[in-house]
Amino acid sequence: MKIRVIIACMVLISGLAGAQDKPDALKLYRNGRDLDAIGRTEDARAMYQQSIDVCMLDLSANPKNMDAYTVRGWALIRLEKYQETVDVCLEALKISSDYRIVETLGEAYFYQGNYKDSLKNMExxxxxxxxxxxxxxxxxxxxxxxxxxxxxxxxxxxxxxxxxxxxxxxxxxxxxxxxxxxxxxxxxxxxxxxxxxxxxxxxxxxxxxxxxxxx
The missing domain is CATH 1.25.40.10 (Tetratricopeptide repeat domain)
Incomplete structure (x- = not known):
């Protein structure tokens, strides 16, 4: 009985350690934004790409993860990949009418010069x-x-x-x-x-x- 308890505890601890070691897409995105603010543009872009990579892993595990879609969209905007942002947002909105995605889509349309659809989504x-x-x-x-x-x-x-x-x-x-x-x-x-x-x-x-x- 004691052995089983010890094994269960070891598994739990291992799982918690794994969760702590897992990269946080939102944190990576915010780190990139902080680097942008002090002019470290290339480092910021690398951080945004890492954030996107983590989001992709999260989405492969759960294709309906709206948090991952949201952060991925924010990072793509920062990388000026506006058409990809539009595509990602439209894909996400087929799953859920998440208002965060709606706003990101509005931004992407704005940068593309599509003011009609940008205004529609912002409103x-x-x-x-x-x-x-x-x-x-x-x-x-x-x-x-x-x-x-x-x-x-x-x-x-x-x-x-x-x-x-x-x-x-x-x-x-x-x-x-x-x-x-x-x-x-x-x-x-x-x-x-x-x-x-x-x-x-x-x-x-x-x-x-x-x-x-x-x-």
């Missing part, structure tokens, strides 16, 4: 996950689409939502300043440009915009 994500992890990013992409398609009032609303939800990104404030300036809202444009500069004092386009408006 679907916003409706399905108003408190989702990437809700602020979704609003930013909606703002980008409306800005590019010259619908400035709608772009201003979307950018405003983005900076309200995530006020620490200078580019987003700069974009908001730009659309406010384009519709003649000078004072509020100045405020947005100032917020961009407060976050990033060396942001030359924002300082140039302020000089232009104050001239």
């Amino acid at each position: 679907k994500y916003i409706d399905a996950a108003p408190r989702g992890e990437r809700i602020s990013t979704a609003y930013f992409f909606v703002g980008e689409i409306y800005r590019i398609t010259k619908q400035m009032n709608r772009a201003e609303i979307a950018y405003s939502a983005a900076v309200y939800l995530e006020p620490s990104i200078s580019l987003w404030w700069f974009r908001l300043g730009g659309v406010r300036e384009s519709v003649g809202d000078k004072q509020w444009a100045i405020e947005a440009y100032q917020r961009a500069l407060k976050l990033r004092p060396d942001y030359k386009p924002a300082s140039e915009a302020l000089s232009r408006l104050r001239a």
Whole structure:
């Protein structure tokens, strides 16, 4: 009896050790994102590829693993493999209408210049996950689409939502300043440009915009 207990414990410990040694796709993806942030682009790309490789292993074990599909899509976006991202997302959505996949698909379509389908998916994500992890990013992409398609009032609303939800990104404030300036809202444009500069004092386009408006 004691021998059986000892063997069972050894098997359990071995299994736990194996689980701990298994690479974590999400952790690898986040490591890549951190490397990107400090300019180590090639190291970041290698990390994203490792993340994808782990996701593929996870999917071979469980073809309905939506977490693996999600992280794989995020990593593919970072590697600028947009058509592959679209294909992966469409494959995943046949299994489940996972809102994370919907948002990733919207991003991939955006980078392909397919603004119609990008907007459709971003709005679907916003409706399905108003408190989702990437809700602020979704609003930013909606703002980008409306800005590019010259619908400035709608772009201003979307950018405003983005900076309200995530006020620490200078580019987003700069974009908001730009659309406010384009519709003649000078004072509020100045405020947005100032917020961009407060976050990033060396942001030359924002300082140039302020000089232009104050001239």
